[in-house]
Amino acid sequence: MGHRTPLFDTHVRMGAKIVDFGGWDMPLHYGSQVEEHHKVRQDAGMFDVSHMNVVDLKGANVRPFLSLLMANNVEKLKTPGKAMYTCMLNARGGVIDDLIVYYMNENWFRLVMNAGTRAKDLAWLDATAREMGGVSVLQRPDLSIIAVQGPNAREKVYQALGEALRPATAKLKPFYATNIGELFIATTGYTGEDGFELILPGKAAPYSWQGLAEVGVAPIGLGARDTLRLEAGMNLYGHDMDETTTPLESGLAWTVGWDPASRNFVGRDVLERQRAENVSRKLVGLVLEDKGVLRDHQKVVCGPAGEGEITSGSFSPTLGRSIALARVPASVPAGSRCEVEVRGKRLAARMVKYPFVRNGKSCVD
Amino acid sequence: MSQPPKDLKYTRTHEWVKTMPDGSVAVGITDHAQQLLGDMVFIELPKVGAEYAAGKECAVVESVKAASDVYAPVSGRIVEVNVRLGDAPETVNKSAYGDGWLFRVQPGNPEELRALLDAAAYESLVEAEGH
Numbered sequence: 001m002g003h004r005t006p007l008f009d010t011h012v013r014m015g016a017k018i019v020d021f022g023g024w025d026m027p028l029h030y031g032s033q034v035e036e037h038h039k040v041r042q043d044a045g046m047f048d049v050s051h052m053n054v055v056d057l058k059g060a061n062v063r064p065f066l067s068l069l070m071a072n073n074v075e076k077l078k079t080p081g082k083a084m085y086t087c088m089l090n091a092r093g094g095v096i097d098d099l100i101v102y103y104m105n106e107n108w109f110r111l112v113m114n115a116g117t118r119a120k121d122l123a124w125l126d127a128t129a130r131e132m133g134g135v136s137v138l139q140r141p142d143l144s145i146i147a148v149q150g151p152n153a154r155e156k157v158y159q160a161l162g163e164a165l166r167p168a169t170a171k172l173k174p175f176y177a178t179n180i181g182e183l184f185i186a187t188t189g190y191t192g193e194d195g196f197e198l199i200l201p202g203k204a205a206p207y208s209w210q211g212l213a214e215v216g217v218a219p220i221g222l223g224a225r226d227t228l229r230l231e232a233g234m235n236l237y238g239h240d241m242d243e244t245t246t247p248l249e250s251g252l253a254w255t256v257g258w259d260p261a262s263r264n265f266v267g268r269d270v271l272e273r274q275r276a277e278n279v280s281r282k283l284v285g286l287v288l289e290d291k292g293v294l295r296d297h298q299k300v301v302c303g304p305a306g307e308g309e310i311t312s313g314s315f316s317p318t319l320g321r322s323i324a325l326a327r328v329p330a331s332v333p334a335g336s337r338c339e340v341e342v343r344g345k346r347l348a349a350r351m352v353k354y355p356f357v358r359n360g361k362s363c364v365d
Numbered sequence: 366m367s368q369p370p371k372d373l374k375y376t377r378t379h380e381w382v383k384t385m386p387d388g389s390v391a392v393g394i395t396d397h398a399q400q401l402l403g404d405m406v407f408i409e410l411p412k413v414g415a416e417y418a419a420g421k422e423c424a425v426v427e428s429v430k431a432a433s434d435v436y437a438p439v440s441g442r443i444v445e446v447n448v449r450l451g452d453a454p455e456t457v458n459k460s461a462y463g464d465g466w467l468f469r470v471q472p473g474n475p476e477e478l479r480a481l482l483d484a485a486a487y488e489s490l491v492e493a494e495g496h
Contacts, residue, residue: 034429034455223430292427293432314429322406
């Protein structure tokens with residue numbers, strides 16, 4: 001038996017197929033992964049992501065601490081409630097984890113990190129906090145996370161959890177958060193749709209989940225979460241990047257806070273060198289033109305430029321064809337045609353800019 | 366899971382086999398198999414006329430989750446494939462024992478049919494795998 005979230009029994013009762021996910025017993029789907037995917041694109045769905053690691057950083061030195069550890073620049077966080085996506089790098093510029101930093105006030109920043117990287121993340125945070133002082137690293141296993149996503153997500157949250165939430169959250173732009181009593185509401189997500197991520201006491205999670213279900217928010221498993229994030233062109237840790245790849249090789253150059261040049265974050269020298277010498281690999285989007293399904297680790301043949309590999313491949317329910325993220329030689333021109341080796345055959349694919357889907361609409365020609 | 370129909374034969378690799386009036390056999394994957402695999406998104410069928418020995422991979426069913434080989438339950442020649450699955454692979458989920466059939470084989474050695482599992486034996490196999 002793995003770790004279980006406070007919603008485990010609820011998932012089982014709702015017919016979830018439970019699978020092991022990095023040591024956690026989590027719902028893969030509640031019947032049909034594809035129907036769940038469409039529900040999020042067209043209406044509203046909810047995900048239990050309580051296995052993710054919520055860490056509160058408190059103390060006078062939190063800002064310099066994050067300035068040193070995060071590749072994105074925490075100085076961008078000036079308004080309380082603002083959130084920022086960033087990578088945390090090792091000294092070789094490799095990605096230890098990708099995460100969201102929420103700025104609540106000068107003495108409180110909240111991190112939401114991946115479940116599978118929990119032990120090494122905490123070791124890294126703790127070691128640096130001990131060295132620097134003035135920062136306490138507080139794990140929050142008492143909290144659950146319910147992500148409610150889709151074009152009708154916000155309205156259904158108000159219906160289920162109360163109109164009282166509306167004034168403080170209806171005008172929240174993407175990537176902000178606010179605290180209302182024991183409820184932390186953020187306009188972040190992993191689907192490419194509007195919606196909220198609700199962080200709340202674990203003991204309140206089953207009641208809130210039930211309320212959301214009663215107003216028609218469908219439970220969505222981690223299977224659809226993966227196809228939704230892939231369509232949205234969002235990286236998955238351990239697939240699209242890890243400790244052996246830098247953000248520049250992972251389509252995440254936009255998350256590196258280069259300015260000011262004087263900010264010396266962990267891994268900076270390696271990224272500077274890669275930038276000066278031109279990075280040798282890049283992440284691209286692929287759309288399969290032949291019939292079939294692209295899968296992780298399939299070989300991508302890019303003509304004279306060489307070969308690459310699919311880092312995340314699946315079927316896109318919205319586009320009705322297979323899509324992938326792939327790491328290929330940087331010299332491959334944008335929009336190139338390529339071939340993917342699928343069970344001994346070579347299938348035709350085309351490189352495209354991603355996201356593939358945003359707010360329910362295809363972004364691919 | 367729905368009960369495996371009594372008039373079909375089964376393999377240990379979760380294919381079902383139905384003997385047709387003309388002596389050919391229709392082949393599909395069981396309801397248990399389609400449930401394990403989840404939503405089908407692509408079915409790669411064999412070519413009509415191709416010959417396979419029993420136990421050889423002859424088709425691939427791909428769900429959102431994974432690709433899975435389908436094995437020839439008996440030796441023989443492919444005489445028809447279910448072309449409608451090209452545009453509607455989800456038929457395998459909706460009707461595993463009916464419209465979701467994959468292909469028909471003309472068996473080369475009818476003895477092989479007798480070695481297949483009956484519904485009761487297949488059910489115990491599924492139960493044993495579940496524990």
